Amino acid sequence: MSHPSSSGDQVSVIPKSHTIWIPPPPNLPCSDLLKGSREDYIKVGIPLFQAATKGDWEAAKALLGHRPKLVHYAITENKETLLHIAASAESTKAVENFVKNLVNLMDMKDLELQNRSYDIALSLAAQAGNIETAKIMMEKNRHLIDISNDNRIMPLYMAALFAKPDMVRYLYDKSNHMRGDCWVNENRGWVLQKCVEAEIFDVALKIVDDYPNLAFKKRLLSNVLLALAHNAGAFEKKETYVFKIIMSMFNVKVRLHEKDTEAMQFLRKIWEKIVIMPKREIDDILRGQPLKVETYPSSPTKNGYYKTYLSRILFVATKMGNTRFIVELVRLYPDLIWKVDDKEKTIFHLAVRCRQINIYKLLFEVGAMKDLITPMKDYKGNNMLHMVAKRIKQKRLQHVSGAAFQMQRELLWYKEVEKMVPPKLRQEKNNGGQTPQELFTETREKLLKEGGEWMKHTSSQCMVVATLIATIVFAAAFTLPGGYNQNTGIPFFSKEPSLIIFVISDAVSLICSSTSILMFLSILTSRYAEDDFVESLPRKLVNGIATLFLSIVTMMIAFSASFFLLYNKKLEWIPITITGLAGIPVTLYVFLHQGLFMDVFKAAYQSKRLFKHTNKHTLYS
Structure with a gap:
């Protein structure tokens, strides 16, 4: 079964019950407006619906002034009244004012009218989280909170179901902590479950304290x-x-x-x-x-x-x-x-299968018992090392960027578990006749290929930039700003600090860009074996990117220093402005590539700490 919302969408809200309960007929509003002429409904019903949705009290007041009984008439086919619509509308000052004025025109019994789904207006306000609207109705009729729908679902349950924490807290207090003839342990349990699912744990704690027998x-x-x-x-x-x-x-x-x-x-x-x-x-x-x-x-x-x-x-x-x-x-x-x-897997076998490292590391805290747990096999004869070798879902690797680093992470997992299991299990075959290494190689063939292509593509692009920088700074080294003295061959600005900065920065940029080229060249000529992805390739890539970044920074410093030589102190604002603008590409480089650089750095220099066991115990601390 399902509970229809006010908009007509079907939302499953009904908890399972072991008791048979036959609800009374719903307390429906008057249907005269719906049963009357369509022309009358268009002139009255539709404007009222729109006014309630927008909180336009003046428009509704004009219609209600001529026909005051419309306050308890159904204006939708699901038998919602004007108050139902306003209670479920987006909460604004205008809507709250609309509800306040409307409730003043209604009797207490009018607030208890239900739609076809047995929902009163308070129930719809609860699921929408409209606290002020709920307060207005509760001040008029305090018994509303005890009115259930056809499945004994209270407004409090609806607030918890739709994860409205403030509304849940308010209604829990107003319900006198779910005390009354309408409350039994069954529907209290429903509210508790929905509070937990909606992360409203403060109310969940109160429920358990108020009703300890629910814990059984x-x-x-x-x-x-x-x-x-x-x-x-x-x-x-x-x-x-x-x-x-x-x-x-x-x-x-x-x-x-x-x-x-x-x-x-x-x-x-x-x-x-x-x-x-x-x-x-x-x-x-x-x-x-x-x-x-x-x-x-x-x-x-x-x-x-x-x-x-x-x-x-x-x-x-x-x-x-x-x-x-x-x-x-x-x-x-x-x-x-x-x-x-x-499938006969322990939590540690499953942690390995799902790559949950923190749960796997709990093995270090169970002492010698880990030597009895790791040899255990599942129903297909797979040991813990087979669990690593099996094909993994792509979503388990989404937090690792790039196929190369995903391959590295898989290799690190395999080597870690390989050290954990007894030596005889490393060559043991499963029911499919495969050893862990054979299974790993078969299932990672595609990832190995993609990792190699990713490395080549990244290195090729970076190498082009490094080559361009090396070409520029090499040429700049022989064309110093201001030129040379034709008689002595000494630069005219040889004693200027700016020239010294220019020369040093240019030289550092050339050296770094050349080093970067060599790093990327060594990646392109690598054999791309499985073990290369563990440490060799990531370190080459991080060193190549780091030296490329340093070459860009020093090139910009040399570029800026040259302008301080060409302009005297009266025009000092020109080189200062250019120096500021020269920082833009450096900043962009950092901003656009910080994610890649951090991932590469962690893969190259911190990956071995991934499974590092500390002396601080988590399990029995």
Whole structure:
């Protein structure tokens, strides 16, 4: 089933319920305007609709003055009243004033009118997040908050469903924390789940505190944990944009000494209650609901079928890279590191498969147990090294720019896991008869080719620029500003500081551009073997780009210095202006290529630190 919004779009909002509840007929408004002549509807209904949408009270007032009963008439085919339309309109001062004036003309019962979807105007205001509109209606009729639709869905649920945090907080307080005859644990649980999905954790914490018995409903707990598992960002402490840029430039990670996020507080509160349950119930919660049935010939069951649980919470969190979530679960339930999914992979095998480095690095913290985990195989006989070798989805490499650096990252993963697994597994074949190295070479053939082409294309373009600069500065070295004394051969401005700056800058530019050419030439003549992408090619590229940048900077310095020689002090503003303009290409170069340069620099000089293990423990800190 679905719940129609006021615009006619179908939005799925109805939670699953295990109880049968037959709703009463909706409290519909009068339909006389819709049943009457079409001409009357065009003259009255359409102007009212437009006035409510724009907040044009004067236009509505003129019509309502002649026909005051229109305040409780339906003006749409879905049986929305004028208040329904205004409540769901974009919140502006004009709309708020419109609602205030309209409500003054209505009785309390008029505010309880429902459309065909059983929604009152407050429910539409809740899903739109129009707090001021909701306040106006609540002041007129405080019982509105307890009116549900045909599926016992309250306005509070609608606000949480459409992720309107301020509205949720307001309605939660006005509902007396969901107390009353209309509230049962089932619809309270719906609100809790939607608050978690919408990241309104402050209200979610209040609900758990107000209703501790909700923490013992397995299906609800499973859904809530699944929502948290999907949301890795909710557990990250917020940092300013500038702070992130500075830290990323220097590859520095700083752990901010702040209190835990509200998401973490919420997770701890419910997980502490889950872990004291019987083991079977914990496993049921973490496993989730079976979604489909598949048959795996390599691991048949007695009945010939295999239940697949695609919403296994621990493994969803692993795929999403939700490290803090997994750490929190494992702290109170260490045996989770041994759990396997439907394809017999542990969280560490899946972390390798999905390239979730922080979860993989937790292996360093489990001590000798890692020597028992790494040899484990999936249902197709793939060990952990096969997991690295298998073809990876392109979206897993989107954060790495360029095919060459993507190839490097894949090689680094392979070499890291190769050191982690027992030596005998490195040559072990899977059920398909392939060793990890054979599988890696086969699946990375295309990426290797694309990486080589990317390197060649980038080097060729940069080499053209470096050659042009070398040509210019070489010629400039023999045509000094002001010329030479024909008798002595000494430059006329030999004692001027500007000439010394010109000569030195020109020489440095020539040397740097020549070095850059040699670097790019060595890349073009490389054999492009797999191991070349690990360190050799990235370092050559970063050195080539760095010397090219330095040659551009020193060329501009030489260019600017020459004007200080040619103009006397009375016209000093000319060389100063030119020097300022000469900084534009340098600035543009930095601005346009900073992303590439940082990626190349990290790939060349910081890639080996990617899997570096620190003494600071995350798992059992």
